[in-house]
Amino acid sequence: xxxxxxxxxxxxxxxxxxxxxxxxxxxxxxxxxxxxxxxxxxxxxxxxxxxxxxxxxxxxxxxxxxxxxxxxxxxxxxxxxxxxxxxxxxxxxxxxxxxxxxxxxxxxxxxxxxxxxxxxxxxxxxxxxxxxxxxxxxxxxxxxxxxxxxxxxxxxxxxxxxxxxxxxxxxxxxxxxxxxxxxxxxxxxxxxxxxxxxxxxxxxxxxxxxxxxxxxxxxxxxxxxxxxxxxxxxxxxxxxxxxxxxxxxxxxxxxxxxxxxxxxxxxxxxxxxxxxxxxxxxxxxxxxxxxxxxxxxxxxxxxxxxxxxxxxxxxxxxxxxxxxxxxxxxxxxxxxxxxxxxxxxxxxxxxxxxxxxxxxxxxxxxxxxxxxxxxxxxxxxxxxxxxxx
Numbered sequence: 432x433x434x435x436x437x438x439x440x441x442x443x444x445x446x447x448x449x450x451x452x453x454x455x456x457x458x459x460x461x462x463x464x465x466x467x468x469x470x471x472x473x474x475x476x477x478x479x480x481x482x483x484x485x486x487x488x489x490x491x492x493x494x495x496x497x498x499x500x501x502x503x504x505x506x507x508x509x510x511x512x513x514x515x516x517x518x519x520x521x522x523x524x525x526x527x528x529x530x531x532x533x534x535x536x537x538x539x540x541x542x543x544x545x546x547x548x549x550x551x552x553x554x555x556x557x558x559x560x561x562x563x564x565x566x567x568x569x570x571x572x573x574x575x576x577x578x579x580x581x582x583x584x585x586x587x588x589x590x591x592x593x594x595x596x597x598x599x600x601x602x603x604x605x606x607x608x609x610x611x612x613x614x615x616x617x618x619x620x621x622x623x624x625x626x627x628x629x630x631x632x633x634x635x636x637x638x639x640x641x642x643x644x645x646x647x648x649x650x651x652x653x654x655x656x657x658x659x660x661x662x663x664x665x666x667x668x669x670x671x672x673x674x675x676x677x678x679x680x681x682x683x684x685x686x687x688x689x690x691x692x693x694x695x696x697x698x699x700x701x702x703x704x705x706x707x708x709x710x711x712x713x714x715x716x717x718x719x720x721x722x723x724x725x726x727x728x729x730x731x732x733x734x735x736x737x738x739x740x741x742x743x744x745x746x747x748x749x750x751x752x753x754x755x756x757x758x759x760x761x762x763x764x765x766x767x768x769x770x771x772x773x774x775x776x777x778x779x780x781x782x783x784x785x786x787x788x789x790x791x792x793x794x795x796x797x798x799x800x801x802x803x804x805x806x807x808x809x810x811x812x813x814x815x816x817x818x819x820x
Contacts, residue, residue, distance in 0.1 A: 433818050434472045436493065437462055438517035440548055440555075441525045441541070443481045444489065447680035447687075450730030451479075453611040453711035454523050458558065459491060461613050461803065462521070465810035471818050478513055478544070479525070503543045511547065518817040520548040520555045522581075526609070526730070527561040527750050529577075531570040534641075538570055545577040555580060556813060559587035559607040559806065561750040563594040575600060583809065588753030605809060608802040609754055611730055612737045616715040625671045628664045628782075629705075629718060629735070631726025632657055632674055634684070636747060636766075637691040647747045651771040653727075657695070659775050660725070664782070665701050672702045675718060677731035679707040688728065723785050725778060727766070729754070736760075737796060741788035743781045745774070758795035762788055 442455040459475060466473045477495040494513060496502075502510035514520065524541060531538050549555040557578065565571035575598050578584050585605040586592045595604045621627070636653045640646025664672045674695060676688035684690055692704045708714040711730070718724060718731065719738035726732050729751055732744040736755075744751050745764045755763050762781050764774040781788055 432470060432472050434474065435466075435518040435814060435817050436476060436516055437473050437814075438476045438478055438514060438520035438548065440520050440522035440544060441479045441528065442477055442523055443479050443525075444477060444492065444495070445482050446480065447683075448525075448678045448730075449708065449711040449714050450611070450677060450728060450733075451525050453614050453715070453730045453734065454526055454609075456615075456711060457610040457613040458521060458523060460615060461610060461807055462810055462814075463491075465807045466814055468807065468811035469814040469818060471814050473814070476513055476517055478510070498540060498544060503540060503547070510544075514548050514550070514553065517548075517553065519813060520553060521558045522548065522555060523558040523610070524560045526587075527748070529557070529560055529574065530563055531565050531567055532647075532748065535570075538573070542573045542577050545580060549580040554582040554813065554817065557581045557584045559585040559605075559610055560591070561588065561753065562586050562591035564749065571598075574598075578602075583813065585806065585809070588750070588757045590749055590753035590756075605805070606757075606802070607806045608757065608799045609730075609733055610803070610806070611711075611733045612796070612799040613803050614711060614715055614734070614737070616712050616719060616734075616738065618719040618738065619716050621720050623671060625669050626667075626722040627720060628670055628672050629675045629721040629724040629726070629740075630657070630661065630664075630672060630702075631677050631724075631728050631731040632688055632691050632695060633727035633747075634676075634678060634680075634687040634689070634691040636727050638685050641685055643685075647767065649747065649766045650768055651766055651774060653766065656766075656771045656774055658699070659771065660778055661695070661699050661702060663775065663779065665699070667782075673705050673721075674702055675705045675714075675724075675726065675731060676707060677714060677726070677728040677734075723782055725764075736792055737799065739789065739792055739796070741781070741785040741792060743778055743788075755795075758798045760791055760795045762791070 496513035501507040674692035679689045715734040718734045724735035727745040735742040
């Protein structure tokens with residue numbers, strides 16, 4: 432059976448952001464399923480913001496290559512050599528980084544690596560991710576250039592599909608879903624009869640974004656809203672509140688959910704703080720034990736939703752509404768449009784009607800699994816092409 436090396440661009444097995452880990456391990460799981468359909472064997476090369484050589488003892492990973500400026504410019508050949516060893520490159524853009532909302536530097540890395548990966552006719556696939564938004568016309572043009580180079584383009588939501596179609600690139604788009612809906616997990620048994628409410632506090636939003644000055648244009652005071660929600664849940668009978676960090680970054684406090692959660696626990700000592708978790712799978716297994724969940728890290732919310740937990744995401748970008756509306760799930764608090772009072776009211780209504788949300792979550796997961804099957808078939812076709820070409 433032929434062995435293919437699949438490059439996983441903008442994936443990571445050691446990211447401080449467990450959402451990126453969720454994307455990586457889910458992608459590997461889906462590729463392995465597709466490989467069985469295509470009758471090939473696969474190994475993986477991880478390329479992105481990863482430690483040099485990081486594998487975390489996973490025998491499926493043959494190499495991990497860190498992207499940096501020298502390598503992107505060709506002053507160090509390691510990145511080009513990593514791509515040269517790949518039969519197929521799947522680029523997931525860390526889920527939502529194929530955009531200019533995080534600044535020009537990150538976009539330059541995202542675009543530059545796509546152009547390098549596709550050199551010499553090597554098939555590059557944009558795996559299911561958020562496409563855009565691009566606020567600057569030059570950024571939009573660069574995004575178009577990268578999408579034209581791709582062998583296949585996949586979106587993870589209807590809004591991204593609409594954006595792609597608006598660019599009139601004369602190629603199809605495959606609307607799938609976030610691959611993290613395929614993340615394997617083992618649920619942690621419940622240790623309490625109380626209703627466990629999980630809240631993911633985004634350290635990034637807690638500090639006002641990287642700029643510290645409401646970078647994402649929230650229409651509410653995020654800190655005050657979180658504290659009001661905590662107080663509401665603590666007032667409910669037979670409820671315990673747990674703060675669940677999903678990004679733990681000791682080196683960048685601006686991104687760190689753990690420190691934000693610990694600060695909250697110091698002023699609201701009735702709450703507890705979970706983690707930190709060793710992997711995205713461990714975090715999902717823990718989150719699966721909640722009776723209700725809310726948070727501003729989208730992959731923490733996906734972990735809840737995909738394990739059947741009633742959930743109200745707190746959105747700071749269009750990726751939230753795009754993804755959850757694609758599954759006909761409308762219980763999303765938009766922190767860029769709604770007031771604090773509106774978000775708190777929405778959360779109270781959802782919590783009191785959480786059994787109805789649980790049913791809607793079940794139906795949404797059926798849609799997600801159908802879309803993932805479409806992606807498996809696409810991967811199987813691409814692997815079959817790589818096998819013969």
